[in-house]
Amino acid sequence: MTMVPDGEEMLEQPCPIRDVLDRIGNQWSLLILEALAPGTLRFNALMREIDDISKQMLSRTLKQLERDGFITRTLYPEVPPRVEYTLTPLGRSFLEPMQQLVAWADTHHGDIVAARTRYQALQEQT
Amino acid sequence: MTMVPDGEEMLEQPCPIRDVLDRIGNQWSLLILEALAPGTLRFNALMREIDDISKQMLSRTLKQLERDGFITRTLYPEVPPRVEYTLTPLGRSFLEPMQQLVAWADTHHGDIVAARTRYQALQEQT
């Protein structure tokens, strides 16, 4: 019995980073944006692409991304229905800093794994 | 009745981005890293800095960040105890792509707010 039909509270954060992080600072958003980078995809294609996201979270996160202007949703009223998701110019502009992040991840992944191993070794010295 | 005392499962994701995103792709990690960018901070200083994080999440997230090699934790066994958190070289190297992201957020925050307003206007056309 929520009064808000599924469109969250929409608090205006005075701090831009917080505001952006609230929406973007989660696994699924980043992953969806990355999946959409090469081009338009339909709902189920995104599901397959991301593979361990639930329908609900995909649906929800897509809605948020659409609301915030990162993607567009186009419904072709065929049967069965076809729905295509595409990055907007804003969404594409976001890709740039994001690719930096992905590149960083690629480069430093090994360091993280190494740090974890070290940490675990230390812990195991009872 | 978890066997792991509070140190999560440590799955080795074959995909570096996923692996990094699992830890970094959440509000608190990013916010903590940003808070530590200017320099070392103690636990309660971080609390004040971030302001709406709970002790538990701060503690947990710091532990993860330490484990993954982004920060170091130094305990000075005084009374009351003093614990300092500092970025490692790995952590500092992460700052670079992250600043890009923050800059993007600053630049495009207005676009997002505008998109939301547009979206809401459309929704209200019943």
Add this chain to the structure above:
DNA sequence: ACCTCACGGTCTGAAAATTAGACCAAGTAT
């Protein structure tokens, strides 16, 4: 002597987010 405060957490029970999986409509293929 006694009370209170500070610090850096941990623990608990309640609240919120996420998950898996059932379900839906309507047309097409078998």
Add this chain to the structure above:
DNA sequence: ATACTTGGTCTAATTTTCAGACCGTGAGGT
């Protein structure tokens, strides 16, 4: 008839997060 497809939504169970109580130790106030 039956089964399958798409893009979701709904529900119940699980997991995560939260707010707030609690902890020990020593210093400082009264």
